[in-house]
Structure formats: C-alpha cells, structure tokens
Amino acid sequence: MVTDAYRPLSLADALIFLAEQDCLPVAGGTDLMVQAARGTGVRPNFEKTLLFIAHLQELQHIHVTDTGILIGAAATLTALLEHEGIPAVFKEILKQMAAAPTRHMATLAGNIVNASPAGDTLPYLYALDAELVLRSRDRERILPVADFIRGPKQTVREKDELLTEIRIPAEEFNIQRYRKLGQRKGMSLTKVSFLGLARKKAGRIEDIRIALGSVAPRIVRSRNIEERMLGKSLTEARTMEPLVRKDYAVLIVPIDDARSTAQYRKQVSLRLIRDFIENLK
Ligand SMILES: Cc1cc2nc3c(=O)[nH]c(=O)nc-3n(C[C@H](O)[C@H](O)[C@H](O)COP(=O)(O)OP(=O)(O)OC[C@H]3O[C@@H](n4cnc5c(N)ncnc54)[C@H](O)[C@@H]3O)c2cc1C
Structure with a gap:
C-alpha cells in the first residue's frame, strides 16, 4: 500500500531525495499504474515511496541541434509529436503508440526505463545509437541505450x-x-516491430540500420550484419539477402505469449527483413 509520495521542487531536490531513500520515480505513470493495478475500485499497490518527476522544468526540454536531438526525461510523447524538429519516421512510431490521452502523459524516458522488449520507441533508439544521461546527486554518466537495457x-x-x-x-x-x-x-501492444533505415548514395549503400522489437529478450540489432552490406550496390545487397536473413534468424528468438506465437513472430520478422532489402531502391 502507498504510504508516501514526494513531489520535489527541482531536479536537485529530486536527486537528493533519491540519494537518501529507495523510491520509485513516476513520470507519466502509464506503465506503473498498470503494473500496480489491483482491480476496479482498489487502490494500486506500490511498495516504495513515489517520486513524481513529470512536472520538473529541468526535464521538459526538446532541443534540436545540428548534431542531434536532446530530449528531457519529462517530455511526453505528445510533446515529441508536436515538435517540428522530430524526424518523420520517429513521429510515425510515436503516432502508433497508445491513444492520445495516454500519449499526453507517457514519456520517452518511461518507455526506456520500463525496458520491455515490446517498447515501441526502442528499435528507433537502438538504430540511431541513442545515448542516455543518468544523474544522481553526486555523479553523471552517459550510456548507449543498448548498454542500459x-x-x-x-x-x-x-x-x-x-x-x-x-x-x-x-x-x-x-x-x-x-x-x-x-x-x-x-491502441494495441506490439507483436513484432521492424525499423529499417538506409542511406543510398550513387547506387551504393552508405549506411544501413535494422532493428526489431518484440522478437527477443532485447531489441535485435546487429552491427556485424549491417556492416557486411555497407558499400554494396543495391543489386549486390539483394543477392546477399538470403544469407543476411539466415544470420538474423539466429538472433530472432521470440516467445509465445497472449499477443502472438513465437513461430508467427519469427516468420513475419524474416519476411520484413527480406522485403526491406529487396526493395532498397
Ligand atoms: C493504454 C496503454 C497503451 C499503451 N500503448 C503502448 C504502445 O503502443 N507502445 C508502447 O511501447 N508502450 C505502450 N504503453 C506503455 C507506456 O505508455 C509507455 O511505455 C510509456 O512510454 C511509459 O512512460 P511513462 O512516463 O508513463 O512511464 P512511467 O509509468 O512513469 O514509468 C515507467 C518506468 O520507468 C521508470 N522511470 C520513468 N521515468 C524515469 C526517469 N526519468 N528516471 C528513472 N526511472 C524512470 C519508472 O520508475 C517505471 O519503472 C501503453 C500503456 C497504456 C496504459
């Protein structure tokens, strides 16, 4: 049962509180409330003191610069969708997450820390080699998202x-x-998600990234496989496709669950990889 909840006045205040007590950060609460739910009319059950962070000004920013995008941990999915500097493919992903009322509350940070293999923003963050800034009262560290989860x-x-x-x-x-x-x-949870990105120049593949969600305990992305396709002409890439697909088949190890079967997930993932490579034009 909830005993305490704390609403800090600043980020510094929140970090002091976190240094002194084992508590549970709450951003939008859209994952947490579902996880703690105990049925209609019954109060959700949290074992730790709650630390609300969604209101903190220091965490609201979305800055787009020449080198990248900096997104504060309290920026909601709606704020990202409404920001003109967010790339179209990222918006396409965000638009398919939940429904508007949930997106008004839910944060990108919450989707990451929740660390579900079905977290829809994760394939994009893995494909782009996103980095996370983690702060405590006394230190700061920066980690690639793939090392965080x-x-x-x-x-x-x-x-x-x-x-x-x-x-x-x-x-x-x-x-x-x-x-x-x-x-x-x-409004549905993901059975399989696929993101393919490529940069083609003078008929050759200059960069290629492939990431899949919900098909293994962690997001599937292989730099080794991607690197083998770099510098290849589109015809060469298409010729390589059966071998590439075979290598991904080893990495794609889905489970059966309420949403889908492992067999369906694997078949569909491999087909999406094939279609992406065959249609590189
Ligand atoms: C109806 C509904 C539909 C949904 N649809 C989708 C969907 O289509 N795709 C999808 O991927 N998800 C979906 N979700 C899940 C959820 O909305 C997302 O994962 C969302 O991004 C979580 O963000 P939040 O701010 O609400 O996280 P919260 O619930 O506040 O937190 C989630 C976890 O992250 C931790 N946390 C949050 N912020 C921080 C921080 N800054 N530092 C440290 N820890 C932190 C919390 O302690 C908790 O462990 C859905 C949820 C609901 C209720």
Whole structure:
C-alpha cells in the first residue's frame, strides 16, 4: 500500500531525495499504474515511496541541434509529436503508440526505463545509437541505450539515478521503413516491430540500420550484419539477402505469449527483413 509520495521542487531536490531513500520515480505513470493495478475500485499497490518527476522544468526540454536531438526525461510523447524538429519516421512510431490521452502523459524516458522488449520507441533508439544521461546527486554518466537495457524489465540504473536526458544523434537516411504489427491498427501492444533505415548514395549503400522489437529478450540489432552490406550496390545487397536473413534468424528468438506465437513472430520478422532489402531502391 502507498504510504508516501514526494513531489520535489527541482531536479536537485529530486536527486537528493533519491540519494537518501529507495523510491520509485513516476513520470507519466502509464506503465506503473498498470503494473500496480489491483482491480476496479482498489487502490494500486506500490511498495516504495513515489517520486513524481513529470512536472520538473529541468526535464521538459526538446532541443534540436545540428548534431542531434536532446530530449528531457519529462517530455511526453505528445510533446515529441508536436515538435517540428522530430524526424518523420520517429513521429510515425510515436503516432502508433497508445491513444492520445495516454500519449499526453507517457514519456520517452518511461518507455526506456520500463525496458520491455515490446517498447515501441526502442528499435528507433537502438538504430540511431541513442545515448542516455543518468544523474544522481553526486555523479553523471552517459550510456548507449543498448548498454542500459540488460533484459526484459532490467536495466543498469542504480537506485539513486534518474534518467535525465535522451540524446539522439543527427543522421540522414533516404530509405526508411517502419512496421508495427499488433492485434489491430491503434491502441494495441506490439507483436513484432521492424525499423529499417538506409542511406543510398550513387547506387551504393552508405549506411544501413535494422532493428526489431518484440522478437527477443532485447531489441535485435546487429552491427556485424549491417556492416557486411555497407558499400554494396543495391543489386549486390539483394543477392546477399538470403544469407543476411539466415544470420538474423539466429538472433530472432521470440516467445509465445497472449499477443502472438513465437513461430508467427519469427516468420513475419524474416519476411520484413527480406522485403526491406529487396526493395532498397
Ligand atoms: C493504454 C496503454 C497503451 C499503451 N500503448 C503502448 C504502445 O503502443 N507502445 C508502447 O511501447 N508502450 C505502450 N504503453 C506503455 C507506456 O505508455 C509507455 O511505455 C510509456 O512510454 C511509459 O512512460 P511513462 O512516463 O508513463 O512511464 P512511467 O509509468 O512513469 O514509468 C515507467 C518506468 O520507468 C521508470 N522511470 C520513468 N521515468 C524515469 C526517469 N526519468 N528516471 C528513472 N526511472 C524512470 C519508472 O520508475 C517505471 O519503472 C501503453 C500503456 C497504456 C496504459
């Protein structure tokens, strides 16, 4: 049962509180409330003191610069969707998450720290090599998102740390494909998500990134496989496709759950990879 909740006046205040007490940061609360729910009319059950952070001014920013995008941990999905500097493919992903009322509350930071393999923003953040700023009262560290998430619901966040900022490097891609497969078009949890990004120059692949969600304990992205396609002509890439797909098949190890079967997830993922590479034009 909840005993305490704390609403700090500033980020510094929040970090002091976190250094002194083992508590649970609450941003939009859209994951936490579901996890703690105990049925209609029954108060949700939290084992720790809650630390509200959604209102903190220091965490609201969205800055777009020449080198990348800096997103404060309290920036909501709606704020990102409304910001003109957010890339179209990222907006396409955000638009397919939940419904508007949830997006008004939910944060990008919450989606990351929740560390679900089905977290819809994660394939994009992995593909772009996003970095996370973690702050505690006495220190700051910056980690690639892929090093932050250790497995489903597991991160390397220390108890006294807050994720304060997400940094997404500026990259240009002229081929972009995103697919989210769910039970229905909107408001559904992901069975499989696929993001393919590529930069083609003079008929050759200058950069390529492929990331998949919901098909393994962590987001699937392989730099080794991507690197093998760099510098290849589009015809060469298409010729390589069956071998590339075979290598991804080893990394794609989905589970059966209420949303889908492992077999369906694997088949669909491999088809999405094939279609992306075959249609690189
Ligand atoms: C109806 C509904 C539909 C949904 N649809 C989708 C969907 O389509 N796709 C999808 O990916 N998700 C979906 N979600 C899940 C959820 O909305 C997202 O994961 C959202 O981004 C979580 O953000 P939040 O701010 O609400 O996180 P919270 O619930 O506040 O927090 C989530 C976790 O992160 C921690 N945390 C939050 N911020 C910080 C921080 N700054 N530093 C340290 N720890 C922090 C919290 O302690 C908690 O462990 C849905 C949820 C609901 C209720």
